[in-house]
Amino acid sequence: MKILVTVKRVPDPETQLKINADGTGFVTDNVKWVVNPFDEIAIEEGLRLKEKHAGSEVVLVSIGPKAAQEQLRTGLAMGADRAILVLTDDNLEPLAVARVLQKLVEQEKPELVLMGKQAVDYDNNCAGQMLAELLGWPQATFASKVELADGKATVTREVDGGLETLSFALPAVVTADLRLNEPRYASLPGIMKARKKELKEIPVADLGVDIAPRVKIIKLEAPPKRAAGRKVGSVQELVKVLHEEAKVI
Amino acid sequence: MGNVLVIAEHLHGKFPTTTLVGLAAGKTLAEKAGGKCLAVVLGSGIDNLANALATYGVDVVAVDGAPFEHYVADAYTAAIADVVKEKGVEDVVATATAVGKDLMPRLAARLGAGMVSDISAIVDATTFVRPMWAGNLFATVKVEGTPRVISVRGTAFPPATPGGSGSVSKASPSAGAGKTKFVEFAETKSDRPVLTEASIVCSGGRGLKNGENFTTYLEPLCDALGAAMGASRAAVDAGFVPNDLQVGQTGKVVAPTLYIAVGISGAIQHLAGMKDSKVIVAINKDEEAPIFQVADYGLVADLFKAVPELTEEVKKLKAS
Numbered sequence: 177m178k179i180l181v182t183v184k185r186v187p188d189p190e191t192q193l194k195i196n197a198d199g200t201g202f203v204t205d206n207v208k209w210v211v212n213p214f215d216e217i218a219i220e221e222g223l224r225l226k227e228k229h230a231g232s233e234v235v236l237v238s239i240g241p242k243a244a245q246e247q248l249r250t251g252l253a254m255g256a257d258r259a260i261l262v263l264t265d266d267n268l269e270p271l272a273v274a275r276v277l278q279k280l281v282e283q284e285k286p287e288l289v290l291m292g293k294q295a296v297d298y299d300n301n302c303a304g305q306m307l308a309e310l311l312g313w314p315q316a317t318f319a320s321k322v323e324l325a326d327g328k329a330t331v332t333r334e335v336d337g338g339l340e341t342l343s344f345a346l347p348a349v350v351t352a353d354l355r356l357n358e359p360r361y362a363s364l365p366g367i368m369k370a371r372k373k374e375l376k377e378i379p380v381a382d383l384g385v386d387i388a389p390r391v392k393i394i395k396l397e398a399p400p401k402r403a404a405g406r407k408v409g410s411v412q413e414l415v416k417v418l419h420e421e422a423k424v425i
Numbered sequence: 426m427g428n429v430l431v432i433a434e435h436l437h438g439k440f441p442t443t444t445l446v447g448l449a450a451g452k453t454l455a456e457k458a459g460g461k462c463l464a465v466v467l468g469s470g471i472d473n474l475a476n477a478l479a480t481y482g483v484d485v486v487a488v489d490g491a492p493f494e495h496y497v498a499d500a501y502t503a504a505i506a507d508v509v510k511e512k513g514v515e516d517v518v519a520t521a522t523a524v525g526k527d528l529m530p531r532l533a534a535r536l537g538a539g540m541v542s543d544i545s546a547i548v549d550a551t552t553f554v555r556p557m558w559a560g561n562l563f564a565t566v567k568v569e570g571t572p573r574v575i576s577v578r579g580t581a582f583p584p585a586t587p588g589g590s591g592s593v594s595k596a597s598p599s600a601g602a603g604k605t606k607f608v609e610f611a612e613t614k615s616d617r618p619v620l621t622e623a624s625i626v627c628s629g630g631r632g633l634k635n636g637e638n639f640t641t642y643l644e645p646l647c648d649a650l651g652a653a654m655g656a657s658r659a660a661v662d663a664g665f666v667p668n669d670l671q672v673g674q675t676g677k678v679v680a681p682t683l684y685i686a687v688g689i690s691g692a693i694q695h696l697a698g699m700k701d702s703k704v705i706v707a708i709n710k711d712e713e714a715p716i717f718q719v720a721d722y723g724l725v726a727d728l729f730k731a732v733p734e735l736t737e738e739v740k741k742l743k744a745s
Contacts (some may be wrong), residue, residue, distance in 0.1 A: 181537045189694065193561055202562070214675075243680055269633070276532060299557050299674060300542045302530035304499065309534035314605040315498050317527045330608070334668045335618065336437075341608040342497070352660060354675070355668050388652065389537030394552070394565045405721035409710075411734040413625040414706065414724050415742060422447075424625070424683040425650065425739065 177232040177324075181222040182277065183251050183259075184212040184296040185244040199324065211247045213295060214292025217352040220359040222290050223255045229260070233257045235284060239276055241265050245375060252370035253362030260284075260372070264380040270302035278310045279383045286347065288329070293318050293351040297354045304351040314344035318353040338398035346365040358385075427460030428512060430486075432519040432528070433478055433504060434496075437646065437662040440478065442622045445455070445584030447520035448481055450547065451587070452585060454516055458550035463597075465508050469494035480677045482589025486512070489595060492602035496515055496524050499603030502531045507598050509536060514572060521576040521678075522621075523717045527700045533574035541566055543651075559674040560697020577623055580680035580701050611670060620670065623653035627674050628656040628699070632688020632709065632728055636665040641733045643687060649739040653677065655699075657689045658721045673698035674698065686729045690717030708732065 188208040198202050211219070219236070226232040236251045236259040238244045248259040262276055281289065294301035308315035314324075316331035320339065320378060323330045323347070333340045334353045364368070380387060408414045418425045431451035434444050441474065450465065455462035464481075466474050475487040488504045505528075509517055517532060519525040521543045533540035545563065546554040552567045553668055618624065624733040625651065628641045639654070647654045655672040658667065672679055674697040684702035689695060691707070699705070700719050707720035710727050717723040722730060 185494070187558075189559060193558055195562065199558075202558075232493070248735060262715055270530065270540065271534060271537075294675065297558055299465070299559065300530075301526050301541075302533070302540055302542060305527060305530035306534035306540075308498070309502060309531040314603070315531065317498075318523065333523075335610070336621070337669060338612040338719065340610045342605055343608050344605045353670060354658070355664075356495045377467050391541060392567050392569070393451050394567055396557075396562045396564050397565050399560060399697075399700075402705075404718045405705075407717070407723045407724065407725060411724065411726070411738055414722060414735065415738040416682070417711075418704070418706070422683075423532055424704050 177229050177288065178286040179222045179232060179234050180281065180289045181215070181218050181234060181236050181251070181256065183219065183236050183238045183247050183274060183287070184214045184292070184295045185209050185238065185247045186238045186295055189213065189296050190272055193309055194334060195396050195398065198399070201391055202396070204421045209246065210248050211244070212292050214294060214352055216297070216359040217257060217354070217356050218290040218292050220357045221352055223360070224357065226326060228365065233390045235260065236285065237262070237277065237280055238283050239264060239268060239273055239380070239387045250362060250368050252373045252375070253367040254360055255366060257373065258356045259375045261375060261377045262380050262383065263377055265296070268387055268390050269391055270300045271390065274305040274306035274310055275385040275387065276380065276383055277307045279385050282405060288346060288385055289349045291351045293347065293353050304349050308349040313351070314348040316342050316348065317351040320353055320355045321357070322350055350390070427455070427458035427462060428514050429455040429462045429516040429518060430485065430509060430514040431456065431462065431464040432517065432525070433464045433466045434519065434522060435468065435474055438474065439478050441619070442584050443522050443579045445518045446579055447518055447577050448585040449481070449582040450484070451518040453547055453582065454517040454518060457547060458515065461514065463512055463514065464584065465505060467504060469495040477552050479591040479593050480587045481585050483589055484591040485593045486596050488598055490601070495607040496608050497603060497605045498527050498531050498607050500533055501528055502602070502604065504596070504598035506510045506533055506535045507595055509572060516733055517574045519576055520579050526575045529574050529576045536574065537587065539568035539570060539575045541568060543578050544574050544575055545578045553661065556697060559694035561693055568737060578678055580678050603718050613667065617647055617653070617704065618653045620653045620655055620672070620677055621678060621679060624681050625650050625652035626655050626672070626679055626681045627652045627687060628655035628657060628687040628689060629660055629687050630689030631659040633660065633662060633665065642729065646732055646739070648738045649736045649743070657692070657695045659692070686716050686720070687732060689716055690714045691719065
């Protein structure tokens with residue numbers, strides 16, 4: 177079975193981002209770049225499925241600048257077999273990402289595409305669902321459990337108020353939520369091996385897909401600050417102010 | 426033209442607050458776009474729901490049939506796309522619930538539409554504000570072309586209230602069931618209010634140390650206050666509680682009257698999910714914790730002492 181896993185290069189979520197001078201982007205100096213945390217979970221799930229289903233191949237795909245090689249090497253060091261980097265210096269919007277992935281799916285013919293439920297930079301939470309629609313495939317977003325047998329998938333999803341289970345025939349798109357698994361760390365031998373694994377680069381223009389943006393960022397702003405309140409000295413005082421001053425209990 | 430279609434999600438025969446927020450956003454957008462606000466409801470045997478929806482003063486399209494008994498992305502996408510085309514809709518709106526987040530991007534891809542996720546404000550008919558980078562930044566974005574597909578943050582608008590009466594019509598979707606089979610919904614049974622509907626929310630963080638302590642310390646406080654229970658991502662990550670309790674940019678966004686954060690440090694991604702609450706209380710033993718920067722009232726204390734004390738004080742107050 178062939179599994180395609182998407183990997184986005186994002187700023188470390190712990191980084192405090194600064195808005196640039198014209199307010200349309202952010203300052204990238206001194207930013208530490210990492211694999212999108214939800215994509216790390218997707219990679220791990222791909223590797224676990226490979227371990228369960230002999231003869232499987234895990235292929236990583238990233239869309240981004242040349243430097244996204246680093247994030248792909250991280251995934252290869254975890255144990256993925258090979259990687260494809262679609263080169264672009266623009267941050268593509270989700271529909272453009274889905275169209276690029278659709279093209280790669282047509283070329284690679286995987287039975288399963290695993291993605292993170294959202295990238296923690298733009299927080300769109302869209303590309304997986306869009307890819308599924310473009311391909312006419314079933315989708316299972318926010319997965320917390322994935323089981324494959326006889327060409328069929330049974331996926332448990334984290335939805336509002338509980339867990340939902342879906343089943344469908346492969347091929348399909350599944351997006352990973354937080355509790356799907358605990359991603360492994362790359363081992364030292366894994367890191368050594370990753371250097372020799374295939375990493376193919378394709379300029380985005382070579383794929384001939386429509387990546388023109390439909391949604392333009394006009395400006396970026398810091399969120400309105402909430403003024404800090406005050407400290408109270410005891411539980412009794414807290415209950416008193418909540419009751420008498422704030423009148424919320 | 427400039428018609429807006431709101432997708433009205435329902436649960437147990439009712440429209441939850443989150444749906445009414447989406448409806449309010451749809452009506453606001455229709456006003457700005459100079460069009461009508463329509464709503465679509467999907468399900469099986471939904472005459473009552475369709476009629477109830479019309480009392481909000483919107484024209485209702487009901488997609489009624491066995492394939493729509495449970496929400497499934499592919500079947501719902503196909504049916505809603507038919508309605509969009511038939512009714513000359515320029516904007517499709519739904520609240521960014523688990524269903525809205527799953528459905529709207531798929532619908533946008535089918536329609537070839539520009540998509541804006543999780544908006545917090547409407548500037549004009551084509552311009553919206555949305556949080557990014559875990560709520561570190563708010564982006565004002567403009568969508569080119571039509572249709573537009575918009576998901577709305579569940580706290581962004583006051584919920585719509587009944588008024589006026591719209592028409593109800595039935596759609597006959599061209600396609601039925603998709604390729605995906607709904608197997609089951611294991612609903613978390615709880616006597617407490619739903620997190621996104623509650624007027625009081627008490628959330629626990631990594632400071633609670635384990636799942637048992639949520640039961641021992643936080644649950645009695647929730648019950649004394651009639652509050653919903655929430656958690657930080659760190660607590661979910663550590664496996665203390667299920668993910669559907671997670672409050673934050675990648676979990677649920679809440680704006681209750683009172684939000685009590687217990688043992689939560691206040692990572693930006695958590696703050697993004699609760700900082701629109703009316704009153705915020707933080708209980709944390711680390712007085713440098715960032716949560717105190719957004720809290721109206723902060724108590725620097727050991728939660729294992731303070732929370733049972735607080736529970737008792739609340740009970741005393743309620744009894745008096």
